[in-house]
Amino acid sequence: xxSNSMADPRRQNKILRYxxxxxxxNPTLEDPTPDYMNLLGMIFSMCGLMLKLTEKxxxxxxxxxWIAVYCSFISFANSRSSEDTKxxxxxxx
Amino acid sequence: xxxxxxxxxxxxxxxxxMLLLLASPMxxxxxxxxxxxxxxxxxxxxDFAEFEDLSEDAGMEPEATASPRVAxxxxxDQDDDDDEAVVEIEDAQDDFEDTETPDEDIKYDTExxxxxxxxxxxxxxxxxxxxxxxxxxxxxxxxxxxxxxxxGLLAYIMNYIIGKNKNHRLAQAWFSxxxxxxxxxxxxxxxxxxxxxxxxxxxxxxxxxxxxxxxCSGRVCCEGMLIQLKFLKRxxxxxxxxRMMRPVCDQVQIKVTLNDEDMDTFVxxxxxxxxxxxxxxxxxxxxxxxxxxxxxxxxxxxxxxxAILSEMGEVTDGMMDSKMVHYLINHADxxxxxxxxxxxxxxxxxxxxGQPLKLPExxxxxxxxxxxxxxxxxxxxxxxxxxxxxxxxxxSIDKVxxxxxxxxxxxVSSTHAIVLIGxxxxxxxxxxxxxxxxxxxxxxxxxxxxxxxxxxxxHAQRQEEAAQRREQKKLEKxxxxxxxxxxxxx
Numbered sequence: 001x002x003s004n005s006m007a008d009p010r011r012q013n014k015i016l017r018y019x020x021x022x023x024x025x026n027p028t029l030e031d032p033t034p035d036y037m038n039l040l041g042m043i044f045s046m047c048g049l050m051l052k053l054t055e056k057x058x059x060x061x062x063x064x065x066w067i068a069v070y071c072s073f074i075s076f077a078n079s080r081s082s083e084d085t086k087x088x089x090x091x092x093x
Numbered sequence: 094x095x096x097x098x099x100x101x102x103x104x105x106x107x108x109x110x111m112l113l114l115l116a117s118p119m120x121x122x123x124x125x126x127x128x129x130x131x132x133x134x135x136x137x138x139x140d141f142a143e144f145e146d147l148s149e150d151a152g153m154e155p156e157a158t159a160s161p162r163v164a165x166x167x168x169x170d171q172d173d174d175d176d177e178a179v180v181e182i183e184d185a186q187d188d189f190e191d192t193e194t195p196d197e198d199i200k201y202d203t204e205x206x207x208x209x210x211x212x213x214x215x216x217x218x219x220x221x222x223x224x225x226x227x228x229x230x231x232x233x234x235x236x237x238x239x240x241x242x243x244x245g246l247l248a249y250i251m252n253y254i255i256g257k258n259k260n261h262r263l264a265q266a267w268f269s270x271x272x273x274x275x276x277x278x279x280x281x282x283x284x285x286x287x288x289x290x291x292x293x294x295x296x297x298x299x300x301x302x303x304x305x306x307x308x309c310s311g312r313v314c315c316e317g318m319l320i321q322l323k324f325l326k327r328x329x330x331x332x333x334x335x336r337m338m339r340p341v342c343d344q345v346q347i348k349v350t351l352n353d354e355d356m357d358t359f360v361x362x363x364x365x366x367x368x369x370x371x372x373x374x375x376x377x378x379x380x381x382x383x384x385x386x387x388x389x390x391x392x393x394x395x396x397x398x399x400a401i402l403s404e405m406g407e408v409t410d411g412m413m414d415s416k417m418v419h420y421l422i423n424h425a426d427x428x429x430x431x432x433x434x435x436x437x438x439x440x441x442x443x444x445x446x447g448q449p450l451k452l453p454e455x456x457x458x459x460x461x462x463x464x465x466x467x468x469x470x471x472x473x474x475x476x477x478x479x480x481x482x483x484x485x486x487x488x489s490i491d492k493v494x495x496x497x498x499x500x501x502x503x504x505v506s507s508t509h510a511i512v513l514i515g516x517x518x519x520x521x522x523x524x525x526x527x528x529x530x531x532x533x534x535x536x537x538x539x540x541x542x543x544x545x546x547x548x549x550x551x552h553a554q555r556q557e558e559a560a561q562r563r564e565q566k567k568l569e570k571x572x573x574x575x576x577x578x579x580x581x582x583x
Binding site: 008078 | 285312316
């Protein structure tokens, strides 16, 4: 049966199109990092805003703001391709 | 006298200057002026003692209290003339410490100065220089935090760019070394699913900065092959730092999906012991069909750290032919896991409330997970080392197509058959078994058993659901009847 190895295994008629795997079927395989980072970033920026309103802890306000910026950068670096650029720009803000 | 007059005139010139300085925050210059006066203050002449006293005062007071002093200076000049001025001095001198020290009255003739409560501070007091608060300073030091943070951000961005480029280069290196093999085996190499025509794109799909995939299709014995290059997150600095503690590999994951006729019914896995233990716990099919613990592959001369999970001994013998064993031994360090299954449905789903009502959909699949050599510090050249593994994949596809389980029918009454019918109709499951004299293949038995177990487990739940549906139908019927009655009445 050596003819098998000589024959071309390719078959034009057996082509199947690529279907991106849907995330509904396997949510556990998705990396939650960008979502967590987004959330943290928003929390810290809210903290920063609230501290600014109270005007008591200037130093802590600075830390909050910088941590929020870092969180948004980390979220961007880990982001999945399916996410909008618009969403990421708004998270940077 | 000439010197004294000169001194006197100099002091007079200084007075308006001192007045001007009342409004100015810069006080350093004042001290310099008074230094000149200090040399001349050694005169014992009491008439001018006030000036030397003033110079001492001004030289020693902190700037915060300098303005009251300056107010005192012109006021004390007019001391003899004006009583009101004296009040000022008194007020100003409330801030003084150590106001009445007899030793310091030497230079003053108290009769001449009525009400002049001289209160000079002790000459021994150290000069109290208050520093300007940091938030009013205009130096770099006050911004050290901002500088630190911006430096950190710049470092992160640099790492992002470098990591992204490295991953991209690794992916391209992999593809260029495997391209020829893939193109000779598949009609379609590279597809993103968006184009109308099924034409090879001839390039990888970039999912994100560390995952690339490639879809190949159009071959005998399989539906298609999805290759995923799962690189490390070199673009995320946090990840890079975490990997310094715990080294991890880049991975290449290959998933070959097969048609029904391409594979017989069996479940088999081989790989590192750790991976086998993990897969047995995680994967639905492995946990159901391969209940035994991972076995050693010593029988086939596999390295000690490798293990086998198999549904039956026959499957292991069938899969581990000499060529396969050869591949496994030579590339054992690069093989994380190999998993062949006709009942593949992915990892076990988390049970929500109660059990899932339907058996998960299964697909005949071959899965390969390979570790890229280098343990994170890979270079594009390392990608060539994975080429023999791709050969193994192709070989496996052909082999699985040819492999058939032994289905010899034993016993006299071969015409009879055990027929198992499992109906996945809500509320009903029928099992009809006719005759019992023919032994069906163990593999088929296994599958029937799994399905039966599942149906039993969900029996109670399905009964409930069925009851609910019946009630619903009754309600609907009632409603229809009511409507009909109404219509008739009208």
